[in-house]
Amino acid sequence: MGKVLMKGNEVIAEAAVHAGCKYFFGYPITPQSELVAYMARRLPEVGGLFLQAESEIAAINMVYGAAGTGVRVMTSSSSPGFSLKQEGISYLVGAELPAVICNIVRGGPGLGNIQPAQSDYFQVTKGGGHGDYNLPVLAPASLQEIVELTQDAFDIADKYRTPVILMGDGMLGQMMEPVEFNERTAAELPKKDWATTGTRGDGGPKIITSLELDAESLEKRNWNLQEKFSHIKEHEVRYETYLIDDADIIIVAFGTVARIAMNAIKQARREGIKVGLIRPISLWPFPEKPFLETRDNVKAYISVEMSAGQMIEDVRLAVNGHAPVDFFGRTGGVVPTQEEIYEKLIAVSGGVLV
CATH class of the missing domain: 3.40.50.970 (Thiamin diphosphate (ThDP)-binding fold, Pyr/PP domains)
Structure with a gap:
């Protein structure tokens, strides 16, 4: 086709x-x-x-x-x-x-x-x-x-x-x-x-x-x-990761927000800030494995959402207190911008990378 x-x-x-x-x-x-x-x-x-x-x-x-x-x-x-x-x-x-x-x-x-x-x-x-x-x-x-x-x-x-x-x-x-x-x-x-599908030849009624x-x-x-x-x-767990092996901060985002966050991550990397991405593809079951593999080395996670903060609860459960979990969201139909996510990264990095 x-x-x-x-x-x-x-x-x-x-x-x-x-x-x-x-x-x-x-x-x-x-x-x-x-x-x-x-x-x-x-x-x-x-x-x-x-x-x-x-x-x-x-x-x-x-x-x-x-x-x-x-x-x-x-x-x-x-x-x-x-x-x-x-x-x-x-x-x-x-x-x-x-x-x-x-x-x-x-x-x-x-x-x-x-x-x-x-x-x-x-x-x-x-x-x-x-x-x-x-x-x-x-x-x-x-x-x-x-x-x-x-x-x-x-x-x-x-x-x-x-x-x-x-x-x-x-x-x-x-x-x-x-x-x-x-x-x-x-x-x-x-x-x-x-x-x-009927009772003929398939073992009787169901x-x-x-x-x-x-x-x-x-x-x-x-x-x-x-x-x-x-x-x-x-x-049936599905997820994607990006540059998490050496990351000090990991953004967690799904759907189109993850695409916007990816650009903010590339911008931060150019400034020397080691940022990665975990993108849940299956929201349930939620992907816990990438958090288990990173939470002892990462200094902070940021849940970025087009909501007032919902996925962040699953992020916190997966991190289980091993690192702080921050949040950035827009709600009511407002789409977060690359610059807004980047500014949030800078603010978080100023608190955890000192």
Whole structure:
């Protein structure tokens, strides 16, 4: 196919199609509406089905129904709409149904605005809905990485029978970059002998539900889920590092903020300040390993976010008191600049490199 110039939201949609997704249920909300519009045009071309639901709540429950039949299915939204999906997401987890849910984050709380933000971090990494659960969360930083992580999201969902969140900020959804897609064939999709596809020749009827009225039976189901989450934590951690081997200060950032921070790091390096970067790609499970490997030698970490400070809690847990953890953030849809991050680096270095 070669490289094509596309907008981020459309890249997500096309990558999903290449991953074998033929079913999409959604509702338009800025700044991810292009994703919905693209799916409306694209899915009929590949023999799939697009349906604009009457609400975000309806959309996630349609995803539940489609996932129960074993097909690859997806929905998307932006922050307020994603909040409305939380009950349905909890049902998907309880019923162990695979699906991919995209959240292109905007400023909040409430209706907020349509500018980019990362302030849904708590919601996606700490469960979001009711009950004891976690969701794998992938956070791309470029449009080519969107291609790879969208396809990975479907694979992880099928492998563990769980919903997977693909999260980006509004800037990532709206920017344009050249991308290249990888073909995936139907033969590579896993067999789903648990799916409700009828009773002929597949071992009889199947029941998919998250309802378990007996307390001890529900507890057993919960411990089985926790075992699954532990397996995901062991095998599905993703991160990238940059110049951390000799770093005195390490910035921690994800998504497009990491790209801005990278330029500030290069600027600081030219001034002789040894700065590195840890970029979590999986927000859950959070990458603890690079912190374990650096925290005894690093003089400070700085969590840089488009929020009032959310990922910093996971950074502090990973550092576990071995070094100070500072914070720089912009919120409400304001994007931090390279110069602001650089100035924060200078301020921190003045306190720890004396």
